[in-house]
Amino acid sequence: MKFGKQIETAAYELPEDWRPYLIHYKILKKLIRLVVDELESRGLSTKWISTLDTREAMKLDYSLDGNVENPHPCIKITVDDPTSIPPSGEPILLKLIPETQPISTQPLSIKIELVRDSEFFHRLLHELSHAAALYDTEKRRFLGNINDLEDQLTIAASPHKNDLYVWREIFHLYVEAAIFKDMCDKQESYKRSQEQLQWFTEELSRMNLANKLSSKRSRAALTMFLSINTQL
Numbered sequence: 001m002k003f004g005k006q007i008e009t010a011a012y013e014l015p016e017d018w019r020p021y022l023i024h025y026k027i028l029k030k031l032i033r034l035v036v037d038e039l040e041s042r043g044l045s046t047k048w049i050s051t052l053d054t055r056e057a058m059k060l061d062y063s064l065d066g067n068v069e070n071p072h073p074c075i076k077i078t079v080d081d082p083t084s085i086p087p088s089g090e091p092i093l094l095k096l097i098p099e100t101q102p103i104s105t106q107p108l109s110i111k112i113e114l115v116r117d118s119e120f121f122h123r124l125l126h127e128l129s130h131a132a133a134l135y136d137t138e139k140r141r142f143l144g145n146i147n148d149l150e151d152q153l154t155i156a157a158s159p160h161k162n163d164l165y166v167w168r169e170i171f172h173l174y175v176e177a178a179i180f181k182d183m184c185d186k187q188e189s190y191k192r193s194q195e196q197l198q199w200f201t202e203e204l205s206r207m208n209l210a211n212k213l214s215s216k217r218s219r220a221a222l223t224m225f226l227s228i229n230t231q232l
Contacts, residue, residue, distance in 0.1 A: 021134035023127045031120040038116040044075070069125070073117040077110045145228055152221035156213075163218040170209055170222070174200060179229060197229055 007025050014022075039045070058079050066072040157167040177200040179193050204210055213219050 018134060021130045023131060028120065028124060031116065031123060034116040035114065035120055038114065042112065071118070071121045073114045073121060075112045075114065079108045145224065149221060149224050149228065152217060152224065156215060156218040156221045162214050166209060166212045170204070173203055180232065201226065
């Protein structure tokens with residue numbers, strides 16, 4: 001399955017209110033194609049650019065002027081000795097040198113602004129800012145849920161309550177499930193976490209632990225606990 005299709009498929013597994021914040025891969029991919037077209041239209045083909053790496057007298061640098069919020073990508077070509085370039089040898093490079101620029105033995109630096117590349121970065125930064133806003137919102141909501149759960153459990157699992165030993169069994173089972181262990185490989189870890197969470201809930205049901213909780217507060221806390229793990 002192609003990467004773009006994988007993103008579309010994965011998007012439907014996310015909460016509906018998250019989808020407007022997703023990075024639009026197809027739009028960015030089109031902008032990348034426009035970057036390539038822009039370079040080609042200026043004679044800066046991939047084949048020609050690759051030859052610059054093998055020449056000591058000529059080098060190419062890709063850089064970002066401006067700042068993080070407003071980047072201006074450009075290509076800088078430096079020629080140590082412009083007179084060493086025969087008129088028929090580098091027509092592309094000679095075309096890039098302004099006609100008003102006198103050809104001398106002094107090092108020559110040619111700066112090429114990349115308009116399409118700039119559009120790509122501005123679009124990417126715009127979409128990343130949306131994703132960051134979603135992250136901040138979800139982080140606040142998640143921390144709020146954790147604090148609420150902590151308050152619930154402080155009372156529900158108190159040593160003075162009858163449900164203390166049931167909660168011990170629940171947390172022992174949770175540790176055994178190791179739902180979020182080994183998160184190096186994101187895709188595999190996601191599948192494993194789903195499987196372990198399912199195992200945990202099935203064991204809760206098999207051991208009838210939810211029904212052993214005597215108080216309404218404890219049952220509400222368990223529901224919240226499972227909901228938080230499902231969201232993660």
